[in-house]
Amino acid sequence: MCGIVGAVSARNIVPVLIQGLQRLEYRGYDSCGVAVYRSGGDAPGLYRARSTARVAELQAQVAADGLEAGTGIAHTRWATHGAPAVHNAHPHFSHGAGADASSRPARVAVVHNGIIENHDELRAELQARGYRFDSQTDTEVIAHLVDALYDGDLFRAVQAAVARLQGAYAIAVFHKDEPQRVVGARAGSPLVLGVGQARDGLPAEHFLASDAMALAGVTDQIVYLAEGDVVDLQLGRYWVCDRSGRPMGPEERPVRTVQAHSGAVELGPYRHYMQKEIFEQPRALADTLEGVEGVVPELFDGQGDQAAAAWRVFKDIDRVLILACGTSYYSGCVAKYWLEAMAGIPTQVEVASEYRYRRSVPHPKTLVVTISQSGETADTLAALRHAQSLGMRHTLTICNVATSAMVRECALAYITRAGVEIGVASTKAFTTQLAGLFLLTLALAQSQGRLSAEEEARHLKAMRHLPVALQSVLALEPQIIHWAEAFAQKDHALFLGRGLHYPIALEGALKLKEISYIHAEAYPAGELKHGPLALVTSAMPVVTVAPNDELLEKLKSNMQEVRARGGVLYVLADADTRIRSEEGLNVIRMPEHYGVLSPILHVVPLQLLAYHTALAKGTDVDKPRNLAKSVTVE
Numbered sequence: 001m002c003g004i005v006g007a008v009s010a011r012n013i014v015p016v017l018i019q020g021l022q023r024l025e026y027r028g029y030d031s032c033g034v035a036v037y038r039s040g041g042d043a044p045g046l047y048r049a050r051s052t053a054r055v056a057e058l059q060a061q062v063a064a065d066g067l068e069a070g071t072g073i074a075h076t077r078w079a080t081h082g083a084p085a086v087h088n089a090h091p092h093f094s095h096g097a098g099a100d101a102s103s104r105p106a107r108v109a110v111v112h113n114g115i116i117e118n119h120d121e122l123r124a125e126l127q128a129r130g131y132r133f134d135s136q137t138d139t140e141v142i143a144h145l146v147d148a149l150y151d152g153d154l155f156r157a158v159q160a161a162v163a164r165l166q167g168a169y170a171i172a173v174f175h176k177d178e179p180q181r182v183v184g185a186r187a188g189s190p191l192v193l194g195v196g197q198a199r200d201g202l203p204a205e206h207f208l209a210s211d212a213m214a215l216a217g218v219t220d221q222i223v224y225l226a227e228g229d230v231v232d233l234q235l236g237r238y239w240v241c242d243r244s245g246r247p248m249g250p251e252e253r254p255v256r257t258v259q260a261h262s263g264a265v266e267l268g269p270y271r272h273y274m275q276k277e278i279f280e281q282p283r284a285l286a287d288t289l290e291g292v293e294g295v296v297p298e299l300f301d302g303q304g305d306q307a308a309a310a311w312r313v314f315k316d317i318d319r320v321l322i323l324a325c326g327t328s329y330y331s332g333c334v335a336k337y338w339l340e341a342m343a344g345i346p347t348q349v350e351v352a353s354e355y356r357y358r359r360s361v362p363h364p365k366t367l368v369v370t371i372s373q374s375g376e377t378a379d380t381l382a383a384l385r386h387a388q389s390l391g392m393r394h395t396l397t398i399c400n401v402a403t404s405a406m407v408r409e410c411a412l413a414y415i416t417r418a419g420v421e422i423g424v425a426s427t428k429a430f431t432t433q434l435a436g437l438f439l440l441t442l443a444l445a446q447s448q449g450r451l452s453a454e455e456e457a458r459h460l461k462a463m464r465h466l467p468v469a470l471q472s473v474l475a476l477e478p479q480i481i482h483w484a485e486a487f488a489q490k491d492h493a494l495f496l497g498r499g500l501h502y503p504i505a506l507e508g509a510l511k512l513k514e515i516s517y518i519h520a521e522a523y524p525a526g527e528l529k530h531g532p533l534a535l536v537t538s539a540m541p542v543v544t545v546a547p548n549d550e551l552l553e554k555l556k557s558n559m560q561e562v563r564a565r566g567g568v569l570y571v572l573a574d575a576d577t578r579i580r581s582e583e584g585l586n587v588i589r590m591p592e593h594y595g596v597l598s599p600i601l602h603v604v605p606l607q608l609l610a611y612h613t614a615l616a617k618g619t620d621v622d623k624p625r626n627l628a629k630s631v632t633v634e
């Protein structure tokens, strides 16, 4: 999704801006741009280059233009307001008001992540004051608003402008009259300040970015800006003010040393990141479980600003509320089965974007669990803050990014060690989330006195076996490729599961639709005759997740219902089930039966099915249309 990089330096900063955008590329974008203050040449002032192609094309443009400068801002855009087109790409300029404005040099440049909800009203107001709009974006109102409020001090103008904005934003702004200054602000979208060094006798340089990762290799000294902060970057100094305009000292906005990954992840022998990430799962699980010697609450101790001790929190809760989106939501749905059956704790799972706007009944003894790969998903963060505002202070996150807002804002955390996930379709993040959630189930079961030492040892042994078990599931790939060839010819697919595996059916359907664009739906198999059976014909492949558990016989009856209507079944059966391939019934046998951990294994063939179907259809596997990796807007 959208990305921001900004810099004030005494050296040429254009390569840093471009490289920062390249590091953010994998998140998905449809246009990009850079604006700088060029001091040399005949006409000093603001210059920009924008492109609807890749960042590499933007890089070629700036090289051809010989763009060099010490101050600049850059952006990758994921279209929300206005089509992906050059005139909608950021940075946006304001040339001031009046009929002749466009013939005047640009005065203000802005990049923006988020959505300005009152942009229509602001646009009408600014148009009435003589400002002309060149784009359909909500962002352009910020450029004109800053221009209208500018009285010689950019910091003051930005403070006054953001006071008028409703919605979510992270912005970086500069003005032609203050060429060595960039001002940033955030509310609802992430923004960090990168503190640079003084070198070669030159004053220290400073940076802004929507993610510390964009600054990898430039600086590891990061200040995480808080909601409502406005930050001023100049050569050799910076300062931050909070929402009320109060200056923030190093105690309140500490500089942290952050080892952000560089984003430069090699594909190695793989064709796509998604394929690589599916095959990395044995290692990702091993890394996630590394150092877990026993089930102890300390595994979940907090790491952020609100850090708390898990044992204290676990003693004080009597229910769980899980908040997440997409694939992460489905891992929460699996966890509900575990938490209720094994720990005896009532568990509710809610889609974050619904929960945040719902009038719900808060309960102070709730453990609010957010699940997120990125830790920056806007809806999940907002749902967390909403739960906190309702008085629920016991919060825990299962998250893959240790430096994310989610980890900083939750009292407790379990960091999955899936490694960087580049493919838009989440795979290894999901299976490692499940591992973290299973450990949480064990820890809560223990704190409820429902886990004996023998059970703990047995479950841990099964978890340690997961990487090996996953290897043998991955070896099923040739059989899945065979299925995928048939799926690539279809327009629709149905996925069925029961119990713990109903969320796995949901996840399988999501994977298939997002990367192969085949319409796929998932149902608990028992629901078939309540509606979806009407869809079943010989043209509808029906994927069934069929582990050998206590619901298998029920599931077999559901499969008969499909076969009797001419539906073609694709069944992922455990080794010891007696389901055999025959006309209209295709079976792939899982190597072992994995008991309660079975969802972690059964999802893998479904990931491979989606991947190979997409491959057969020739879609862009790692960057499916209209989707972004990190959904930082609502």
Ligand code: F6R
Residues within 6 Å of the ligand: 325, 326, 327, 328, 329, 371, 372, 373, 374, 375, 376, 377, 380, 424, 425, 426, 427, 510, 511, 514, 629, 630, 631
């Ligand atoms: C689907 C997918 C998304 C994410 C969702 C939440 O493959 O990746 O559905 O799971 O956008 O993202 P995170 O986990 O970063 O909060």
